Amino acid sequence: MDVMVLAGGLSHERDVSMRSGRRVQEELRDAGVKVSLHDVDSSLIPLLRGREDVVVWPMLHGASGEDGSLQGLLELLGVPYVGTRAREARVAWVKSVAKAIFARDGIATPEYVTLPQSLFREVGAEHVIDAIVDRMGLPVVVKPARGGSALGVSLVTERDQLSRALVHCFAYGDTALIEAAVTGTEVAVSILGTGDDAEALPAVEIQAEGAYDYDARYNPGRVEYFVPARLTPDDAATVARTALAVHRNLSLRDLSRVDIILDDQGIAQVIDVNVTPGLTETSLLPQSVEASGRSLTEVYRSIAAAAYDRE
Template identity: 55%
Template sequence: MTDLEVLILAGGLSHERDVSVRSGRRVADALRSVGVSAHVHDVDGELLGYIEQTRPDVVWPILHGSTGEDGSVRDVLDLVGVPYVGTDAAGSRLSWSKPVAKTLLAQAGARTPRFTTLPQTLFRELGTRGVLEKALEVLGLPLVVKPASGGSALGVTVVREAMALPQAMVACFAYGDEALIEQHVSGTELAVSVIDLGDGPQALPSVEIVTEGAYDYDARYNPGRSEYFVPGRLDEARERAAGELAVLAHRVLGLRHLSRTDMIVDDDGVPWLLDINVAPGMTETSLFPQAAAASGYGAGELYAALVTQAAAG
């Protein structure tokens, strides 16, 4: 399909290394299935030398966690001067910080649960009890506690009783120094992926997620824990509203090529924005590939189109 040489970055040192490795291998296999030359390389001390020596036409960073999604690896790729698939460093930084992304989207008219952010250092200065009591008083129960930056539901806890909040904070701080505490919204859990192949961002069919208990790391990446409906079991108006929210997030944050927005659609049909991902998972249970398949794209054809778009600048 194309004679481009593609280098896929997968691995790294984050808590989500295993997901990144699995995603990178699957994307490489999909590209090879349509005749694209694709190689996978870890993010290590040999990477820059390898890029300088091989000069790939396009790099695809399929990295999760801090350096993979906070813009830093993309900054380095810009310094090296190699095109890459996905959002640039600036858009990645905005999306990586959940409080920043949610604030920008709320200003643009999106609905997002009311939240507060609490760095771990604040508790040393003000004390834990008073701060958490005030959060409970203002936000109420149930709550969701999550790292202000991070993915794959690591460190995320749904808090339904006040006594559980301190332990939820401890679990959160194991994965980051800043906690986001937000009101829990009930409804249909959706992921809506967006692609832009040069004609503007378009939403793929929604993926509805049904799982017993929390949609945690195990439920996301181990087959059998969760059930998916693609497209989601929504009426036309709600599906359209969900897609519009995902496209809005893509546009407002200045994202590029592909993204995924996670949301809850409440009983009134209102989509509530939860999180934006610039490097969606690509494993066998991941949501972006399911949405792409439901839209009629073959994985290899779509990934090759994204690579071609990146190479074109």
């Protein structure tokens, strides 16, 4: 087995992708696996053609890496790869579509509305903002309808902040998802495996100093993590059960991370799902693996081997 880790790309999350890719490469190399790290460029397809011993581990964050595009290309080439299939990745990538599936399946998620930038121009931004506040109240969270790493995300507590939050959001995508802000305990639950064999790792509790934004996620010091999360056994079981339901109902594969806020009523509100969770030195899935008593080296080797044997 020869593992080719793909990282980089052209999205806003390129730097995080490279850091995640290097960490995967290091762990696989420590496991004795033949592994290389490649950017996604015009040399990729020639490198992959005719290879029968290779399995690809996509570590691209953001568009093309998580929206099913790269996965679709690998399927066209007949190359085995780690992670969720193209069709399912497309569904998970669009937050409003994923949230509609959650609602259908009885999985709690905050109230939301999805609005394109063009609509604000066509009917008048101030009128749309008035409608948002009248219907949803405040506070709300404004975020790109597609994307990750908290890029373009803002917490809005006053009406006058909404315009700036929307401008910030539209810098990262042409459609905004406006979501009711939920208070409670913020946790991330990482999942390993596929289907009935999937398992939830210990939840990570996130306590941020200020907003849990891009800077806080990837630069040590601004966030305190507790793993396992400081939850009662019943609450820990609730968030694990909810994350597993998300992973299975969206037909995700190999690994994922589900972001949840356990609200004041003890309801696990799903905030987001990540089909290519970050694997940097400050990322949450590696913390969960270590808290489970397993080594990253062996877990990553097993993930790559399962993908290689599957195809």
